[in-house]
Amino acid sequence: MSNGFMENSVVRWIEHRLPIFSFIDHSVGSGYPAPRNLSYWWNFGSLAGVALVIMIITGIMLAMQYTPHVDYAFDSVERIMRDVNHGWLLRYLHANGASFFFIVVYIHIFRGLYYGSYKAPRELLWILGVVILLLMMATAFMGYVLPWGQMSFWAATVITNLFSAIPLIGESIVTWLWGGFSVDNPTLNRFYALHYLLPFVIFAVVFVHIWALHVHGSNNPLGIDTKGPQDKIPFHPYYTVKDLFGLGVFLIVLSAFVFFAPNYLGHPDNYIPANPLSTPPHIVPEWYFLPFYAILRAVDFDFLWIVPAKLGGVILMFGSIMVLFILPWLDRSPVRSAKFRPIYRQFFYIFAIDCVILGIMGAKSADGNTFGMTNVFISQVATFYYFAHFLVIIPLVSTLERPKPLPSSISEPVLKGGGSMAGATAKPMEKA
Amino acid sequence: MPKSSRYGRKALAASLVIALSGGLGMALESSPAAAAGGGFPFPEQSWSFDGVFGTFDRAALQRGFQVYNEACSACHGLEYVAFRNLAALGYNDEQIKAFAAEKLIVDGPDDEGEMFEREGRPSDLFPSPFPNAQAAAASNNGAVPPDLSLMAKARAGGADYIYAILMGYQDSLPESVLQEIFDLRTAENEKKYKAALEEYEDRLDAYQDKIEDGQTATEPVKPEKPEPVTSVEDLGLPDTAHFNAYFAGFGIAMGQPLYGDDVEFADGTEATIEQQARDVAHFLTWAAEPTMEERKRSGIKVILFLIVLTALFYAVKRKVWADLH
Structure with a gap:
């Protein structure tokens, strides 16, 4: 912080008693050096943080108007839409914000997969990220139940029923989750309480996630460690301004949905009040759960007469996230970035396509056909490939692949450009 | 940056964009009513409220309200709309009071503990035509006529669907x-x-x-x-069902509601069946989201502001990074 801010006597008085200014400076300021070559793919971490803040602020304001009771929940949401000042804006921001939070986080995760950000020494950073993803999914699911429309009610029924697949105690667990013998008012009440609680748990884990990030700093597109000050630039102003630009683009896209297509990502059935006596013809989860839904439905056979089909589907669905926890140990390649891993790079793209196929299958009805194959069969192949990617392909490729030679340092390509550049980049810390 | 890595970056970008748009596209594609057991695919109409700059047509809203009030409201409620909301249709306070006064509202209990009926006031919501769902079902062969407040949002296709259903009875259909x-x-x-x-x-x-x-x-x-x-x-439709080309399964419980000249429009427009169907679909789109015009107006301002702000951020970013490139 060399802009004279610290010379202010009030600032120094506070800093002497509570070093909050240097804390901020070392977190996101000029005192936090970051690799100089981070691409725009590195914008999505801070965007996810902003999305979380948007969700918490709009969520708290919605909570002031919402009534968590089966007789009033749907009505209170319509009151928000019609009678609360800018209530429509709050609700549409919150509903579309959830979708965009997932878009941003999914890009963030695939960025990590491509550039090997989960490898040593960032394993815990990655694991904390997976914990955040799990918490986000639980929060999003419970939030979707709150408007108490048809999809809310039936999604709650279908998803909570999954726990009945657990042997022996499954039925008791479902009754315990519901607070009764069906999805009803106690269920709505506890989902509301938890939907309010979990974002703050997420916030806490995000804090630890960032803490872990700051120990070794960001990975970078080359995936090699920074070797000295010539490889780094201060976070502020370089990445603060870059993140602000990214935030602007993000807000434009989010606004396009909120103001001009607010129900595009939703489902019309959720504008019908929940009716336990009428099941919608197609129960479809929100788009961000579709790949997992496809994995769940892919298992239509009992496994070795021990695991019934339903339990198998549930195990695989949760397993599809759990496998991410052990990814740092499945991938033995010392090279992080896929840029220098020609074989892994191909498999990365195949895996991304596989996830899209799963998403498409999750949206289609299970008894339909696509390209002459049953949707269940396609889902089974895609599910098999999903797990094969992590459990077979990654371990094999990481041992057999011959990576391309790594550059000796991040600044090497720049320095090769000529002596004059070296002079300009050698002391970037002085700039800020 | 070396060529190969630039290629890698672009390919990563492309694959993610495809992944996301594909996922979104599929999620949407699955939602329209064209799914299993759906009705005949209905044609898309053009409406004044379409698009980024779309607004409601006040004359169409008033005609549509008249159709709802004089035809639909005998069986269908509009429980989320209040009489005061009709100001958005261009009615003045006197007209709104008159509309409200035509309806009887159950209020109470009074000082003796009795419920009583009184004339409606602008602050009242539209009263439901039936005291409860059971009464509604009993008078309609067991089918409850749905509330229309959110009909334009609760069905894929919105206004197009409402128009199609009203025009989907045998008499109005092309051969x-x-x-x-x-x-x-x-x-x-x-x-x-x-x-x-x-x-x-x-x-x-x-x-x-x-x-x-x-x-x-x-x-x-x-x-x-x-x-x-x-x-x-x-x-082979069930006895209680009426043929409708655009309703799922081609059989709808509602008998043909509009025949033409069901209402006499205050503005002198000829009340053909198409005109009434179009206007009531327009009105119900407003009823489903009375804040739509405000939303779109704000959206234009917000996005223009964000474009300028983002351009400024980009300029600053270029300047700050100039000495690094």
């Missing part, structure tokens, strides 16, 4: 659509017949084997070859 539906059903019936025939042949073989072994068995019944569907009666 070609009817014929296509008949052909569709004929093909379906034949497919079912073929499957039934195969099953019958299998059963017949099993039956003959049993007879040859000297066992007793009942002879399976040969399925009848279906006649081609040539009329609405051939569709």
Whole structure:
């Protein structure tokens, strides 16, 4: 912080008693050096943080108007839409914000997969990220139940029923989750309480996630460690301004949905009040759960007469996230970035396509056909490939692949450009 | 940056964009009512409220309100709309008071503890035509007429769907659509017949084997070859259902609600069935989201502001990074 801010006597008085200014400076300021070559793919971490803040602020304001009771929940949401000042804006921001939070986080995760950000020494950073993803999914699911429309009610029924697949105690667990013998008012009440609680748990884990990030700093597109000050630039102003630009683009896209297509990502059935006596013809989860839904439905056979089909589907669905926890140990390649891993790079793209196929299958009805194959069969192949990617392909490729030679340092390509550049980049810390 | 890495970056970008748009696209594609058991695909209409700059047409809203008030409201509620909201349609306070006063509202309890009926006030919500769902079902062959407040948002296609349903009764349909539906059903019936025939042949073989072994068995019944569907009666709808081309399964509980000249429009517009259907679809789109115009107006301002702000951020970013590139 060399802009004279610290010379202010009030600032120094506070800093002497509570070093909050240097804390901020070392977190996101000029005192936090970051690799100089981070691409725009590195914008999505801070965007996810902003999305979380948007969700918490709009969520708290919605909570002031919402009534968590089966007789009033749907009505209170319509009151928000019609009678609360800018209530429509709050609700549409919150509903579309959830979708965009997932878009941003999914890009963030695939960025990590491509550039090997989960490898040593960032394993815990990655694991904390997976914990955040799990918490986000639980929060999003419970939030979707709150408007108490048809999809809310039936999604709650279908998803909570999954726990009945657990042997022996499954039925008791479902009754315990519901607070009764069906999805009803106690269920709505506890989902509301938890939907309010979990974002703050997420916030806490995000804090630890960032803490872990700051120990070794960001990975970078080359995936090699920074070797000295010539490889780094201060976070502020370089990445603060870059993140602000990214935030602007993000807000434009989010606004396009909120103001001009607010129900595009939703489902019309959720504008019908929940009716336990009428099941919608197609129960479809929100788009961000579709790949997992496809994995769940892919298992239509009992496994070795021990695991019934339903339990198998549930195990695989949760397993599809759990496998991410052990990814740092499945991938033995010392090279992080896929840029220098020609074989892994191909498999990365195949895996991304596989996830899209799963998403498409999750949206289609299970008894339909696509390209002459049953949707269940396609889902089974895609599910098999999903797990094969992590459990077979990654371990094999990481041992057999011959990576391309790594550059000796991040600044090497720049320095090769000529002596004059070296002079300009050698002391970037002085700039800020 | 070396060429290969630039390629890698672009390919990563492309694959993610494809992944996301694909996922989103599929999520949407699955939602329209065209899914299993759906009605005939309905045509898209053009509306004044379409698009980024779309607004409601006040004259159409008033005519549509008149259709709702004089025709639909006998069976369908509008529980989330209050009389005061009608100001958005261009009615003045006196007119709104008059509309409200036409309705009886159950209020109370009074000082004696009795519920009583009074004239409606602008602050009242539209009263439901039936005291409860059971009463609604009892008067309508067991089917509850749905509340219309959110109809334009609760069905894929919105206003297009409402218009299609109102125009989907036999009298209003072009002959070609009817014929296509008949052909569709004929093909379906034949497919079912073929499957039934195969099953019958299998059963017949099993039956003959049993007879040859000297066992007793009942002879399976040969399925009848279906006649081609040539009329609405051939569709085999339940007795309580009315044919509607665009309703799921082609049978709707609601009898044809509009015939033309059901209302006399205050502005002198000819009340053809198309005109009434169009106007009431327009009105119900407003009723489903009275804040739509405000939303779109704000959206234009917000996005223009964000574009300028983002351009500024980009300029600053370029300047700050200038010495690094």
